[in-house]
Each structure stands twice: as structure tokens, then as C-alpha cells.
Amino acid sequence: MTTKPQLNFWQIWNMCFGFMGIQFGFALQNSNVSRIFQTLGADYSNMAILWIAAPITGLIVQPIIGYFSDNTWNRLGRRKPYFLFGAIAASLSLFIMPNSPTLWVAAGMLWIMDASINVSMEPFRAFVGDMLPRKQRAMGYAMQSFFIAVASVVASSLPWMMANWFDISNIAEPGILPDTVKFSFYAGGVIFFLAVLWTIYSTKEYSPEQLQAFQDAEAQTQSEESFVPRTAKKYFTGGATWLLLGLVSFAIVALNVEQLDKSLFILAGGFCFFAICQLVAGLMAKNNSHNGFAQVMSDLFSMPQTMKQLAFVQFFSWFPFFAMWTYTTAAVTEFHFGSSDVTSAAFNEGADWVGVLFSAYNLTSVFAAICIPIVVKYFNLRIAHMINLFLGGAGFISFLFIKDPTLLIVSMIGIGFAWASILSVPYAILANALPAKKMGLYMGIFNFFIVLPQILAASILGFLITKVFDNQPVYALAVGGASMVLAGILTLRVKEPEY
Incomplete structure (x- = not known):
């Protein structure tokens, strides 16, 4: 039987490089869409409803793409066709989004942009399982996390960098986005496409016959759980x-x-x-x-036990990030900069600072990714993940108690450790618990437990802010912090697969 060969560092680098472009698109979306919506007239009460496009899109698109990519093989390969066509559509969307003339056009573009990014992103998760032997998959996901962090640091800071380094206008007429935001999205569209194109060009996928041979070899050294179809x-x-x-x-x-x-x-x-x-x-x-x-519905109810346990951890880990992406701009500009007027200099200064804060947690995640293996060496994956989630929970809650916006950098350090852990540790545990022939489909289903908490957040956060917290969006971040602490506790239930 043929065993899957190990890849060298640069082969793994090339294989994961496209993820940098994908994350460039996501980071621009996450750090600027609330600003776009507010500029076009959105308020707190409908912000979450507008944002719901992103998680719903992921909920629908990822398992579909996972299923089809598991069963695709053509001249481009197995996963690469989805990389390419998703990148083309996402890049075009990034050019169009900042020029949206009305709020509802922007909301519609968010659907299209997020769907396109998901088409490229989902197969990249399964790509690691396809291309790497079990011993190297943790390194593959760590490499993806590295590119996620690097892209997020740069993309989140682009408006601030353009305003302060290149003297591009950061103020515009009411209902119009400043040039700093527009040029950032244009740059993101180019980088997204070129990064994905590099992975497509530099990495050759295994054929179905080769993958079957690898699966047969792995079947001799591991046992898969028995799945009983749901009646x-x-x-x-x-x-x-x-x-x-x-x-x-x-x-x-x-x-x-x-x-x-x-x-x-x-x-x-x-x-x-x-x-x-x-x-x-x-x-x-x-x-x-x-x-x-x-097939998706059957496998949803027949998930491996480890995946079921990780699902709860993912659910409560991702709820805080939807709160952060949706409400940090409103929270910081109002609570820390004292302005909710989108045409004021204070609001735009605060909105730019949010981009810097987002860069801070992503920059922290680069260093956290280096620290996590050290913590794992002394404890294990579960305990390392729990510690990082507790740090993230404390970071979210601290927004309530820190008045000086400069000190929010400290909060983002804790969130950065949690982010690095969320992007790598659950996948390191999960990949070895999945049947190889359904890697794409199960990775798509696992995305449900990233998306569902975001839908829940979109459903209840507007209610909590307006009816419970007296229109103070900073409390959405505190609620997210409590959720992340709960996620940390739930990691103790996860059983790591043994091979």
C-alpha cells in the first residue's frame, strides 16, 4: 500500500498561500462592512439583520461546496476549480462593494461577496487533509493560521495606513465612503486573486486513484466509527x-x-x-x-463523537466574534470616542482605530501561534485551547472597563490568543477524526457550528442592545466574552482521537 508522502516547508507554504488572499477579503469585510452600513444609514436596530447575510451564506454554501469538491476531478483538479472561480467572483465583489449607492445594495453585495469568499475558502480546509499525511496536518492548519493573521493585520489596517501614510482622504460627503475605504477594497480584490492563483499554479493535487491508494493504506492503521443512517x-x-x-x-x-x-x-x-x-x-x-x-443531512446527524464535542466549543467560541465584527465600530466610536455621527472627525477617527485594533488581535495571533505548541507540550491541545479562550473572554469583557481607547490594545491581545487557537486547535483535533473520503463535506458541516452562533447573535444582539442595555453596543462585546469563557469550559469534554 502507498502511504501519503510528507511535504517540505515550501510545499506547505505554497499550498496554503492562497488562504492569505481569502483572509484579505474576509478581514476587509469584517472590519469595514459595519462602517459601510452606518455610512449608508443603518442604525443599531437593523445592523445585525444586515449582517446576517454573511453567516447564512456560509451555512448554505460550505457544505454544498464541500460535497461537490469531494466528488470533482477535472483538468484543474479536485479543490482548485473552486479556488479559482470563487476568487474571480470575490475579487469583483471587492471592487463593487465600496461603491454601493444605497444600504440595500450594500447588503446584497455582502451576500454575493461572502458567498464568493466561501466558495474559495471551504475547499482550502479540506485541501490540508487531501495533501498532507496525518502527522503534518497540524502544521498545515498552523500555516493557514499564519497567513490568516498576516493578511488580517494588513487588511484591517489599510484604511488607517492610507490616511496616515499616504495622505488619502478619510472624510467624504454624507452617504459616500471615503477614498481610504474604497482604495483598500480595490487592493484587496487584486491581492485575493493573485494569492489564490499562486496556490493553483504551484500545487499539484493528487488524482482520485492516488487518494484512494492513500485511503486504503490509512485504513490499515486506523479504525473509523460506524455510522447508522438516520431513519x-x-x-x-x-x-x-x-x-x-x-x-x-x-x-x-x-x-x-x-x-x-x-x-x-x-x-x-x-x-x-x-x-x-x-x-x-x-x-x-x-x-x-x-x-x-x-448526504449532508445524514452526515450531520452521524458526526464522529469528537466532532460533536467540538461543535459545542465552536458554537460558543464564534458567538463573540460576530458580536465584535458587528458592533465594535459602534461601541468604540460611541463609548470610547464619544461620537455616533458618521460625518464627524471623531467617528471616523474611532472607526479607523477599530481597524488598528483588529490588526492588533491578528498580529497577536501570529505570536500566539508560536506559543500554542509550547503550551501544548506542557499540557495538551484541550487545555491549551481552554487557556486561550479564557484570555479571549477576558479581552472582550474588558471593553466595559477600559475608557482609554489606546489601552484597548491590551484587550485585543487576549482576543488574539483566542483567535489563533480557534483557527488551528479544533481543526488539528478534528482532521484526524474524519473519514478521508468525506473530508470536504465534514469540514463544510463543521462550519455550521461557526455559522449558527452568528445567526443566533444576529437574532438576539439587537434585542439585547436596544431593550436590555439601553442602546449601548459595548455590552454586546461583554456578552460575547461570557460566551467565550463558557466555550473554554466545554473544551474539557472533548476527547482527542488516538492513533
Whole structure:
């Protein structure tokens, strides 16, 4: 039997280099879209609803792309066709987004841009499993984390750099984005495409026959969990339960919409959507139908045990980041810079400082990625992850107590350690627990537990800010901190696979 060969450092570097471009797009999106929305007239009450495009897009796109990329082989390869076409669409979106004339055009462009980025990104996670033997997968994900951090540092700071280093205008007429933001997105579009193109050019994928030979060899040294298909009866029972919950939730929100918040309809809609998915899957199981949707639903309910345990950790780890991406600009400009007027110099100074803060946590994650293996050496992956999540939780909560915006750099250091850990440790544990032939699909399904907390955050954070926290968005970050501490505690439940 043929064993998968180890790759050298530069081969892994080239294989992961495209992720730098992908993260360049995500970082520009995460650090500037709230600013774009506010400039075009959005307020706190609808900010989360506008942002919901990003997680919903990932929820739908990633498992689909994972399934199809598992079953693709053509002249470009297995994963590379999705790298290329996603990069083309994402780069075009980055050019269009900062020129959106209205709020709803910008919201629509967020859907398109996020979908395009996800098309490129999802196969990159499975790419590590395809190309590297088990002993090198942790290094592969660490390399991806390195490129994520580098790209995020540069991309998040671009508006600030253009204003302070290149003397580009940072102020514009009401409803128009300043040139610093526009030029940053243009640069991001070019870098995204060229970085992905480099990986496509420099890395040759294994053929299906080669991958099958590697899988056969690995099957001699490991055992896979047995998967029992979910029955139609269980699908129907689960679907009916979730549908009832969704309808009751809709009724409660509709009858009390003035006391509650319209964004809670998102949560009720999510319950109904999950119910419908189960009912459709039940019909397919009853009729013995086999397609991509049926496969995704079956594997969702048949996840390996380690993946199930990691799912809870991921859920509560990612809730805080959606809160940060959505509300940090509003929180810092209002709480720390004292202005919510998007045309004022104070607001734009605060918004630029948010970009620097985002760069700070990403820069920290570069050094954290070096420290994590040292901590793992003395403890283990789970304890290292728990420590980093606790640091991140403390960083989020500290926004409430730090008044000087300069000192928020300290908060971002803790968040940076958590970010580095979230991007590498769960994948290092997960990759060796997955069946090789379904690496792309399961990586797409694992994304559910990144996306679902973001949908929950979009559903409830607007309500919490307006109805509970007296329109003070800084409390969204504190709630996120509590969630991250809980995620740290839940790491103790995760069982690492043994090989």
C-alpha cells in the first residue's frame, strides 16, 4: 500500500498561500462592512439583520461546496476549480462593494461577496487533509493560521495606513465612503486573486486513484466509527418538533414585536428552516433517495463523537466574534470616542482605530501561534485551547472597563490568543477524526457550528442592545466574552482521537 508522502516547508507554504488572499477579503469585510452600513444609514436596530447575510451564506454554501469538491476531478483538479472561480467572483465583489449607492445594495453585495469568499475558502480546509499525511496536518492548519493573521493585520489596517501614510482622504460627503475605504477594497480584490492563483499554479493535487491508494493504506492503521443512517421516522419527529418551536416563536414575537425586537424573527425562521430540512430529508429517506442534500443531512446527524464535542466549543467560541465584527465600530466610536455621527472627525477617527485594533488581535495571533505548541507540550491541545479562550473572554469583557481607547490594545491581545487557537486547535483535533473520503463535506458541516452562533447573535444582539442595555453596543462585546469563557469550559469534554 502507498502511504501519503510528507511535504517540505515550501510545499506547505505554497499550498496554503492562497488562504492569505481569502483572509484579505474576509478581514476587509469584517472590519469595514459595519462602517459601510452606518455610512449608508443603518442604525443599531437593523445592523445585525444586515449582517446576517454573511453567516447564512456560509451555512448554505460550505457544505454544498464541500460535497461537490469531494466528488470533482477535472483538468484543474479536485479543490482548485473552486479556488479559482470563487476568487474571480470575490475579487469583483471587492471592487463593487465600496461603491454601493444605497444600504440595500450594500447588503446584497455582502451576500454575493461572502458567498464568493466561501466558495474559495471551504475547499482550502479540506485541501490540508487531501495533501498532507496525518502527522503534518497540524502544521498545515498552523500555516493557514499564519497567513490568516498576516493578511488580517494588513487588511484591517489599510484604511488607517492610507490616511496616515499616504495622505488619502478619510472624510467624504454624507452617504459616500471615503477614498481610504474604497482604495483598500480595490487592493484587496487584486491581492485575493493573485494569492489564490499562486496556490493553483504551484500545487499539484493528487488524482482520485492516488487518494484512494492513500485511503486504503490509512485504513490499515486506523479504525473509523460506524455510522447508522438516520431513519425517516426520526427525521419526521425532529422536523415536527422544530417546526412547532418555530411557529410558536413566530407567534410570540409577532404578538409582542414592540416589546421585543424584529430581529428575533431570524431565530424563529431558523427553527422553521431546520424543521423543513429534516422533513425533506425524511421524505428522501422514506423514498430511498440519494443526493447531495440527503448526504449532508445524514452526515450531520452521524458526526464522529469528537466532532460533536467540538461543535459545542465552536458554537460558543464564534458567538463573540460576530458580536465584535458587528458592533465594535459602534461601541468604540460611541463609548470610547464619544461620537455616533458618521460625518464627524471623531467617528471616523474611532472607526479607523477599530481597524488598528483588529490588526492588533491578528498580529497577536501570529505570536500566539508560536506559543500554542509550547503550551501544548506542557499540557495538551484541550487545555491549551481552554487557556486561550479564557484570555479571549477576558479581552472582550474588558471593553466595559477600559475608557482609554489606546489601552484597548491590551484587550485585543487576549482576543488574539483566542483567535489563533480557534483557527488551528479544533481543526488539528478534528482532521484526524474524519473519514478521508468525506473530508470536504465534514469540514463544510463543521462550519455550521461557526455559522449558527452568528445567526443566533444576529437574532438576539439587537434585542439585547436596544431593550436590555439601553442602546449601548459595548455590552454586546461583554456578552460575547461570557460566551467565550463558557466555550473554554466545554473544551474539557472533548476527547482527542488516538492513533
